[in-house]
Amino acid sequence: MADNDSRSGARYDDAAINEYVHRVHGAHDAGLELAFRTSEREDMPAIQLGQGEGRLLEILLRLIGARRVVEIGTLAGYSAIRAARALGDGGRVWTLELLPAHAEVARRNIEAAGAAGAVEVLVGPALEILPGLEQHGPFDAVFIDADKESYDQYGRWALRNLRPGGLVIGDNAYLFGNLLDDGPRGEAMRRFHEETAAACDSVCVPTPDGMVVGIKR
Numbered sequence: 001m002a003d004n005d006s007r008s009g010a011r012y013d014d015a016a017i018n019e020y021v022h023r024v025h026g027a028h029d030a031g032l033e034l035a036f037r038t039s040e041r042e043d044m045p046a047i048q049l050g051q052g053e054g055r056l057l058e059i060l061l062r063l064i065g066a067r068r069v070v071e072i073g074t075l076a077g078y079s080a081i082r083a084a085r086a087l088g089d090g091g092r093v094w095t096l097e098l099l100p101a102h103a104e105v106a107r108r109n110i111e112a113a114g115a116a117g118a119v120e121v122l123v124g125p126a127l128e129i130l131p132g133l134e135q136h137g138p139f140d141a142v143f144i145d146a147d148k149e150s151y152d153q154y155g156r157w158a159l160r161n162l163r164p165g166g167l168v169i170g171d172n173a174y175l176f177g178n179l180l181d182d183g184p185r186g187e188a189m190r191r192f193h194e195e196t197a198a199a200c201d202s203v204c205v206p207t208p209d210g211m212v213v214g215i216k217r
Contacts, residue, residue: 018052026055031081031113035106038076042105048078049145049171053207057143057169060213061086064167066140070133071095072126072154073146077106077119083143084115093119094133096126096146126150130157138163144192145171149184152191159199162216168196173210 022028028036028051036054039046049057061069061083067090069083074097083093097103103123110119122129126146142158144151151170158168173179175189193212196202200214 022051035078035109054082058082058086067091068139069093069141071143074106077109081113084118137161141167143169152188155192166216168214170212173212
C-alpha cells in the first residue's frame with residue numbers, strides 16, 4: 001500500500017476535503033448559511049466557529065441530552081443556532097454578547113433560522129450578566145468563545161454552575177498559537193485548561209485552533 005499520509009510529507013487539498021466532509025456530515029441549510037456568511041454582509045469579523053466545529057458542538061449537546069445551555073460570545077448567532085438545534089422541546093440557550101450591534105445581527109439570524117423561541121440574546125459584559133443567570137441552573141453545557149483574557153473566569157463560573165456530567169467547551173484553546181506565551185491572555189488560557197482538567201474528564205480536540213471539551217465530574 002502506498003504511504004500517502006501526513007508522515008510521508010504528502011500534501012492534501014484541504015479545501016476540497018473540507019468541502020466534502022462538510023457536505024457529507026452536515027451541510028448548511030439556509031438558516032445556518034445565512035448566519036455563517038454574515039461577515040461578508042456586515043461589518044463583523046469572520047471569527048465564528050468553523051462548519052465542522054459548529055457541527056461538533058451540536059452533536060456534543062445532543063449526546064448529553066442538553067436542555068439548558070449558556071453561550072459566552074454570540075457574534076452573529078451561528079453557534080447559538082447550532083446549540084438550539086441540539087435541544088429537545090422546551091430547551092433554552094442563553095447567549096451573551098458584548099456589542100449591541102452584533103447582538104441585533106445575531107437576533108435577526110436566529111429568527112431567520114427558526115430558533116428565536118429557544119434562544120435569548122443578552123447584551124453586556126459577560127461577567128456582569130452571568131450571576132443573574134444562575135437562577136436558571138444548573139446547566140447542561142457552557143460554551144465559551146469570547147475574550148480570551150477572561151477564559152479562566154468564564155471557566156470557573158461554568159464549573160460552579162454545571163450539573164455533574166455537564167459539558168464545558170472552550171474554543172480557540174490554542175490561543176491562535178500563543179497558548180504558551182507570557183502575558184495575561186496566555187496565563188488566563190492556561191488556567192482555563194488546567195482548572196478544567198482538574199474538575200473534569202477533559203480533552204483538547206485538535207481543531208484548527210483547539211477546542212477544550214470537559215465533562216464535569
